[in-house]
Amino acid sequence: MHAVLNCMCIGIAYVVPFYARAGHERNHPSxxxxxxxxxxxxxxxxxxxxxxxxxxxxxxxxxxxxxLLGLRKTGxxxxxxxxxxxxxxxxxxxxxxxxxxxxxxADSMAPLQILRNLVIAPVTEEFCFRACMAPLFLxxxxxxxxxxxxxxxxxxxxxxxxxxxxxxxxxxxxxxxSAVVSFxxxxxxxxxxxxxxxxxxxxxxxxxxxxxxxxxWMGFPPFEDVLxxxxxxxxxxxxxxxxxxxxxxxxxxxxxxxxxxxxxxRIADSML
Numbered sequence: 189m190h191a192v193l194n195c196m197c198i199g200i201a202y203v204v205p206f207y208a209r210a211g212h213e214r215n216h217p218s219x220x221x222x223x224x225x226x227x228x229x230x231x232x233x234x235x236x237x238x239x240x241x242x243x244x245x246x247x248x249x250x251x252x253x254x255x256l257l258g259l260r261k262t263g264x265x266x267x268x269x270x271x272x273x274x275x276x277x278x279x280x281x282x283x284x285x286x287x288x289x290x291x292x293x294a295d296s297m298a299p300l301q302i303l304r305n306l307v308i309a310p311v312t313e314e315f316c317f318r319a320c321m322a323p324l325f326l327x328x329x330x331x332x333x334x335x336x337x338x339x340x341x342x343x344x345x346x347x348x349x350x351x352x353x354x355x356x357x358x359x360x361x362x363x364x365x366s367a368v369v370s371f372x373x374x375x376x377x378x379x380x381x382x383x384x385x386x387x388x389x390x391x392x393x394x395x396x397x398x399x400x401x402x403x404x405w406m407g408f409p410p411f412e413d414v415l416x417x418x419x420x421x422x423x424x425x426x427x428x429x430x431x432x433x434x435x436x437x438x439x440x441x442x443x444x445x446x447x448x449x450x451x452x453x454r455i456a457d458s459m460l
Contacts, residue, residue, distance in 0.1 A: 191328040194237035195321045195342045202230045202316050220300045227312040234320040241327050256323040257315075258393030263447035267392035274441040275399050280430025282409045284423055293407045310400035314383065317343040319393045322384055332388055340380020344373045379403060389442040391449035 205226035212219045235257060242249035242256075254260065276283065286292050297305070321342060325335040379400075387396040417423045444450075 190241075191321075191324040191330070192338075194241075194324050195339070198230075198234050198237065198316055198320055199342050199345065201234065202227060202312075205230070215298075215301055217298070217300055220304050224304065224308050227308065227316075231312050231315050234316045238320055238323050238327075241324060245327065255391075257319045258387060258391055258396070259319075260391065263390070263449070264392060264394060267390040267395040267447045268398045270441045270446075271386045271390065271395045272398045272402050274434065274437050275402050277430050277433040277437060279402075279406050279409065280433065281414070281423055281427030282406055284419075284426040285410060285413065285417065286406075288417075288419055288423075292405075305404045306401050310397045310404060313343070314387070314393060314396040314400055317380070318384055318387045318396050322388060336381055336384045336388065339384050340377045343380040344377035375408065385442060389444050389449060390447040391444070392447065395447075 206223055208226075214220070214223075235253065238256065239249060239253055242252055246252065318339065321339050322335050325338055326332070330338065383396045383399055386399055387393065414420065414423055414427070440446075
């Protein structure tokens with residue numbers, strides 16, 4: 189229960205400041221700048237509940253903190269490259285569609301939006317919702333599977349606030365806005381399960397950040413364009429090959445031993 193309450197506090201601290209200054213929609217430059225500062229500020233304190241938990245369990249809290257947050261050097265490069273390539277395999281179809289069209293969503297974005305989507309959001313969200321939350325559940329006695337299941341729910345709920353923006357700034361009806369946000373909750377939670385697994389399997393925050401940044405760059409796959417695509421057969425084949433590759437490579441690419449990840453042992457050490 190303590191883990192849930194602490195995670196809720198972190199989530200609230202991350203999202204609530206967004207509405208301390210809500211005069212413009214989310215892509216307005218002033219809104220982006222303000223939220224960059226507010227999320228960075230939240231990161232400065234989001235680790236505190238984890239540190240308190242460690243202090244109550246071990247005399248070596250300061251030594252374990254950085255390790256449990258995924259801030260370590262051993263296996264770093266491999267932990268960034270392999271999970272990102274694994275993720276890219278799942279996007280083989282969308283990557284082919286993008287290559288054939290010669291366009292991407294980033295082409296229509298302002299530099300500040302690109303910075304937010306590809307750098308600030310992945311770093312701050314993964315730090316707060318993955319690195320600071322997952323260890324709290326493990327220290328509470330949850331298994332790795334339970335932690336992977338529970339932590340992303342907080343991440344998904346944190347995106348529900350988009351309901352207010354869709355209604356206020358896009359003029360959508362509450363019913364249609366609710367449908368959009370419900371879908372966002374679903375896929376952000378699904379992504380959260382995957383990102384949490386990557387984080388706990390590699391023991392690196394950077395791995396989850398890299399995967400998050402890549403997914404933000406790709407956006408949601410344009411399934412609706414597949415059947416009408418001029419190169420339909422090739423695109424369908426790319427989707428199927430990508431899914432098959434992801435499934436077959438998932439276990440090898442997220443094997444903890446490959447990254448010298450001893451996350452379970454570090455949690456056990458904190459219990460001594």
